[in-house]
Amino acid sequence: MRRRKAYFLWIVALASVGFLLAGCARRQAKVDPTPVPLPTPAETPKSSRLEFEGYSFVFPPNQEPRVWEIKTRRGSGGTDDGRLTLEGVECILYRDGKPALRVTAKAGVAAVEGKTARLALSGGVKAVELSRHLVLRAEQFTWLASEDRLRVSQVRFLGEGLEHAADSATFSLDLTEGAFQGHVATKFVSDRQ
Numbered sequence: 001m002r003r004r005k006a007y008f009l010w011i012v013a014l015a016s017v018g019f020l021l022a023g024c025a026r027r028q029a030k031v032d033p034t035p036v037p038l039p040t041p042a043e044t045p046k047s048s049r050l051e052f053e054g055y056s057f058v059f060p061p062n063q064e065p066r067v068w069e070i071k072t073r074r075g076s077g078g079t080d081d082g083r084l085t086l087e088g089v090e091c092i093l094y095r096d097g098k099p100a101l102r103v104t105a106k107a108g109v110a111a112v113e114g115k116t117a118r119l120a121l122s123g124g125v126k127a128v129e130l131s132r133h134l135v136l137r138a139e140q141f142t143w144l145a146s147e148d149r150l151r152v153s154q155v156r157f158l159g160e161g162l163e164h165a166a167d168s169a170t171f172s173l174d175l176t177e178g179a180f181q182g183h184v185a186t187k188f189v190s191d192r193q
Contacts, residue, residue, distance in 0.1 A: 049078040059110075059117055065097030067117050067145050070110055083111045089121060093143060095173045103127045105141065117145040125152070129175045134159040136175060148173050155180075163189045 056071040073088025106123030138152035167182025
């Protein structure tokens, strides 16, 4: 009987050691990855980005007086920043609700913040004043509707038999008032370009 008792104690001791070792061993548990939380309504973006081709738009929409009509070959933009990036731009800028200037350019950005509108164009900009057909050519062209002023760089202004070239200039929207800055050159021209 003693032998049985000894064997029994040995079996219990070995079983206890086995259970202890099994409890100490690292287990590889399958854990599902934590699901990504969905954005709350406060985090949900309130904008939409879009890309377009052959697009035209008026600002302000369905209201008078108009500020601009823009046609673009291609572009993109969204409601988050009120900016549209444009390629192949043709536009009419309005003054006192009447068309004042026809402008074309390779590229541009039209931006609207509240009631403020800004148009920045670049690359072969050509602006023609619609009543007297004065012509303005520039590399950079910025128009702020709130100031009703044009800011241009690398400019050539053609009108009434003269061509003025300058590093930069500011003009009224109807091109009747302006100031040239930087290197300025003036020459007579026999034919309007």
